[in-house]
Amino acid sequence: MARSVRRKEQRPEQIMQAALEEFAAKGYAETRLDDVASRAGISKGLVYVYFRTKEELFKAVIRTFLVPRVESVRAQAAASELSSEALIRGPVLGLMKQVLGSRMHTLVRLLIAEGPKHPDLTAFYYEQVVSRGIGLLQDIVDRGVARGEFRPTPLRDFPQLIIAPMIMAVIWKLLMERHHPLDAERLLEAHVGLLLHALRAGDVSSTGGAAGEERA
Amino acid sequence: MARSVRRKEQRPEQIMQAALEEFAAKGYAETRLDDVASRAGISKGLVYVYFRTKEELFKAVIRTFLVPRVESVRAQAAASELSSEALIRGPVLGLMKQVLGSRMHTLVRLLIAEGPKHPDLTAFYYEQVVSRGIGLLQDIVDRGVARGEFRPTPLRDFPQLIIAPMIMAVIWKLLMERHHPLDAERLLEAHVGLLLHALRAGDVSSTGGAAGEERA
């Protein structure tokens, strides 16, 4: 009975894990609940015990797996005495690399493809992830300006520009990788290098001993 | 008969137009050919006279409407004596604004959502649009460097960075607009401003001898 209880508690996770893989591989419409059940090693009927419809399952998958560690980055940013540049070069860039390397990138695709049909899902995602991320980035930029580290730029109003290349890279890998491979990590580094160059107050970047974003 | 001929010649365009609207609104799987036909003001059967399957129709839509004016930008770039900066601020930025303003942005979404299921479609798109666009951007950057207008940067290897914010904005408008409106034109202008700032030769930073922005 203990096993049965444990099983029961693990079921939702187990099913969502299987569903994630199926959704990621085939997209929402092409995914059959039969296959999700097979992959999870259970019967189709049991899926319905835990998720009322296919749509609910999909939303649960997105909700569960697409809440990244924005929070931990925020904590670091708030607590640390690091410069804004260091924050961007460190935790922010790190997070972007993580998204590209993990299964999260398939979720981004799913969200783009299916999002328009599920407003509550995108609302949830906006609240949980996007608005916080945007706020965080704005804080970092603002702090950099306040400290005289950065010159004032419109980036403050469009912090999306900081993560735009990550989105691009996700989509590139999805569609174009086979025709034109992309070293996404270096792309992100190049982006951060250029961005910081553009932001530096007084264009005094040369004093920081950092120049030559060119290929080594 | 003349009328019938004219009708026949207009049918494909008419059907594709209707299909584009349906696909854009609902996505591929959720679009019913019945609805495409209704929207085009014809019967379901007639769709099949012009397009053998739903998939063929979809591909035709993408192929027909998603060939942007990369070519005209290339022509300007090649012919003109404009500086690279002027090219980026002018035709390149203009093209990006156009994509965001036109129906093309819905096609981008469709391509992202359905591309993985239709490799030939993405191959076509890569060849017709992406590879040319990438080449064009590289040329502009290279020319700028050759003329001493830009300092050498890794942007040359990642020209995707130039249009990344456009992709982002497309997706933002698709998913987040209702929660957080975005002035996409200003975002693009901000991006171009920052980018050119980072590229400009004559900034002190370019003269300083050192490195550090490369991958640590």
Add this chain to the structure above:
Amino acid sequence: MARSVRRKEQRPEQIMQAALEEFAAKGYAETRLDDVASRAGISKGLVYVYFRTKEELFKAVIRTFLVPRVESVRAQAAASELSSEALIRGPVLGLMKQVLGSRMHTLVRLLIAEGPKHPDLTAFYYEQVVSRGIGLLQDIVDRGVARGEFRPTPLRDFPQLIIAPMIMAVIWKLLMERHHPLDAERLLEAHVGLLLHALRAGDVSSTGGAAGEERA
């Protein structure tokens, strides 16, 4: 105009010819009127000028092409002074060989496959061909018995037995030929040989100088 008139007069035949080939190749249900029209070198609409429905066309095809030369055999039988054996060995056997060699065998298949759905068609065929053929064969048998040429046998009541091997051969060629080729002409000859052997009055066949139906 003369040409147009001539064309008009030839149209039905031309269409039926094309239809026969399509029906024979694909069967009734699988035949598309589009293909019939293409094969006839005309437009689909024109088929409907001459034949009200696909079914009518089918019936016309069967009616037109499946009326064999039973009549000519009957004439010979009635007029000639030939023995019954000579009639069977000559015109009757010849007719059977003709059916096997000509396109008529495909019509037999069509009639078998589609007949049950078209009672009027089989009625027509029964009246025009079958009943006459049966009557003819009965006459030949009866005459043979009356003349003392044949002994009385139940063949009189089952003249179908005379042409049964022809039917068999048609079907064999249709289905089994690729697995097990059949020399249909020799089969028919063997059949006729055996049959006449069985019929001969007094079993005096040995006097006729004819024996040895075995393989030479």
Add this chain to the structure above:
Amino acid sequence: MARSVRRKEQRPEQIMQAALEEFAAKGYAETRLDDVASRAGISKGLVYVYFRTKEELFKAVIRTFLVPRVESVRAQAAASELSSEALIRGPVLGLMKQVLGSRMHTLVRLLIAEGPKHPDLTAFYYEQVVSRGIGLLQDIVDRGVARGEFRPTPLRDFPQLIIAPMIMAVIWKLLMERHHPLDAERLLEAHVGLLLHALRAGDVSSTGGAAGEERA
């Protein structure tokens, strides 16, 4: 659960039975799976649980119901000390009567009508039934000749002649019965009588030295 299992095990048979009746009544193309399902008392969808396509169902029907008792006849022929004549008058004639009396005759029609579209089906039928039947009949004839019971005739090479009247009768009943009833059993008996008469050794004709019945 026991009931459910039993149901599941019976479903295929139940569906094929219903399908046989529909196919027999209307032919392949005219049969709607909806009707098959109704006749079986189940829903349309369930048919697809057991048979992947309409064609698979059709083939399964043919395969399942069209394997006659050729084997049992062969066993009798091999084991018994019966004369060839007795075998033909007994088991062989009996089998032919059975085919005519049973549902098999509708399958013969289906095979004729649809066989050309399904080469694998006719191949199966040839291997399972026809080639064995032909071999069996050849053995019987050969044995009769070896024992001096029969005179040598070309029947050995065309054993199809033995069952040709059965095929004929099947088709006759299908198409002509309403216009001209046929006592198929008596027809088969008449055929066997004539055939054996023609085969019997000791008939004078067999001794006469001459030829002539071969192809002239």
Add this chain to the structure above:
DNA sequence: TATGAATGAGATTTCATTCAT
């Protein structure tokens, strides 16, 4: 007479969802 664009009923097939066991 001749065309062929257009229609729409109908068939196969899929699969999310239900429910008896």
Add this chain to the structure above:
DNA sequence: TATGAATGAAATCTCATTCAT
């Protein structure tokens, strides 16, 4: 809790038939 047989709505695709030109 767990199964999986069963349902039935819905979508794609076909093609005989019509009809304006």
